[in-house]
Amino acid sequence: MTFSGLVKSIVTGLAVTAFCVPAFAADTIKLGVAGAHSGDLASYGLPTVNAAKVVVEKVNAAGGINGKQVELLIQDDQCKPEQATNVATKLVSDGANVVLGHICSGATKAALPIYTEGKLIAMSPSATNPVLTQSGDYPTFFRTIASDDMQARLGVDFAIDKLGAKKIAVIHDKGDYGKGYAEFARKFIEEGGKAEVVLFEGVTPGAPDYSAVVQKIRRSKADVVIYGGYHPEASKLVNQMRKKRIKAKFVSDDGVKDDTFIKVAGKNAEGVYASGPIDVSNLPMYKEAIAAHVKMFGTEPGAFYPAAYAATVAMLTAIERAGSTDYDAVTAKLRSEFVDTPVGKIKFNERGDAEGVGFSMYQVQNGKYVELK
Template sequence: MGRKSKNWCSRPVHRRDVKLWNFCKKWSDLAIKHINAAGGVLGTELEVVTQDDACDSAKAAQVAEEMIAENVIAVIGHICSNSTEAALPSYLGANIPVISAASTNPNLTNDGKYPNFFRTISHDASQALLQVEFAVKALGIKKAAVIFDQGNCGKEMAGLVRDGLEQNGVKVLVFEPIESGTESYSELIGKLRKAKVNSSNGTAVFFSGYHPEAAKFVAEARKERNNAFFISGDGVKDPSFIENAGKYAMGYYVSAPFDLSKVANARSVTEQYKAEFGSDPTIHSLRSYAAVQVFAKALEKSGTSDPSALIDTLKEVEMLDSAIGEFSFSESGDILGAGDALYQVRPTPTGLQFVPAY
């Protein structure tokens, strides 16, 4: 093909555990390995160029320019929404398709600025609606606090949740940002206590951010006898959250893409991954694999490595047997056919686990 296909998962150093980068990269690499073992695409093996944007916007913009100079034909990434947003203008200018398995900020697709952007995960608006529906209908929430990481993803999700709660008659008594890496949340927990958002009777704390902060926050809050329901998005659905929060993770709710354990191809690919790397997938793992699959199918269907043709073809491709089941993309680049679900941390024979709850 004369040009390189790029497999890229950005490694977050502050807001997400390094494990996420490792999982994403390994799954993308595994997909490339399987495709090449089957003969590649259009008779040519796919070549991987891996880069690290550290979930930093300035770094992401710089790396995007480096990838364009590498003459890549597609990007599998980025992970963090702020990095994706910073890099997209460069990729758009070069007309290079970008497929993310983790960037969930609705603005990346809602305003139509980036017709070259696609994602194999639903965006925050979908999860926010589900969180609000569950809180109001299933938990009977009347008062709430919305806490958020000040990053691109956290703030967007928090605003959507707050608006949805207020539209459903829930009083949002605390709307507060936090800094990543905060040593203590005692002042914030005091505000929750003063607002009386600390009881299991009709109150909930919505945390919009990533699992390292969520684990620390809920553990400290529970120690201070805050018994409100805790609800977060997919940034918290990671094994490390339970590992770090320990017993205080019990009962925590998260919204995330639906359970793939019943998808035959997902089970098959998961077993291959476990045999090769000896670990279980995260929610973004199979979606990284699927991002490579849909790119390869678009490349094969278009019959050319021309990026413009790939972008057009990605909007037409229907995946019937991917690692996440059946899906396609909307005109805006959002995934179709992959809904969200609510999970709760519950005890299982193998310890605390995220279990489907709604």
């Protein structure tokens, strides 16, 4: 080969490569993954990256989606809103087709206007702030986790529709979790208009005696008590209510759906209702997802892994069903067709919340929490 021949072949090679790149790019589906991958909250974000890697490897090994390979664009927002906007801008300009993320509600909220403008679907496995879906401001946002107010909604609907409550006392433990639940519950009861909130009170965790609150419950003549908080106060409250011969039914949250509650409240725990996450640990796909993580990374997955796995599967399946990455076609599929995921069979409602994900009501029966179907 002469020197000029060498140059020629290099030039040709370069030209071929140069032509190849855009052609190749058009043939991949770009899945953006945004979340906290470093910093204090990295443990919330990294399992999502792992989930995306596991799913994508499986999909690519099986020939990709509609004949295209899936490519990951991983971006770290450290759960900081100002970082999240940068990440979102970068993903949009890099041509991501869909985004898995973000992780924290604050960062997600900061990034969403950019995705809305760029018509880019973002699906979070962990952002639970109710406003994200309920405000209607972010039509491109979806999530595979129940929003914070879902439990309160479930508790209120259960109390009114199943237990026929007319007068409801809402009690909480003054903590973020309990009070948040109680405030949502009060809001839903008042909006529904079918029952009234006759008492809204906080109890002091650790106090030896709740008799003043118990007397107020009696005086309010409530037929259902909705309690937001954790099990130590709940068991004390139930015990003292029953001791003072108050028969009002007791409905509570995930903090009370704990076996310690039954152990401590003993026979007074019988008949208590508490909501808890739908049990998915027996789903074959859930087991498969966990096993795939163990195989790939050698460890048990971290927080939000099943939800992130579900989000990745849901988005890729929707693209496959739509036959393209066109925003309107993909959203239509997300909203209309069920997909099997590790967190159950899900589809999304108009607001972007997953149906079939979240909580169900449990009742203590013979010393055990039994899921009420």
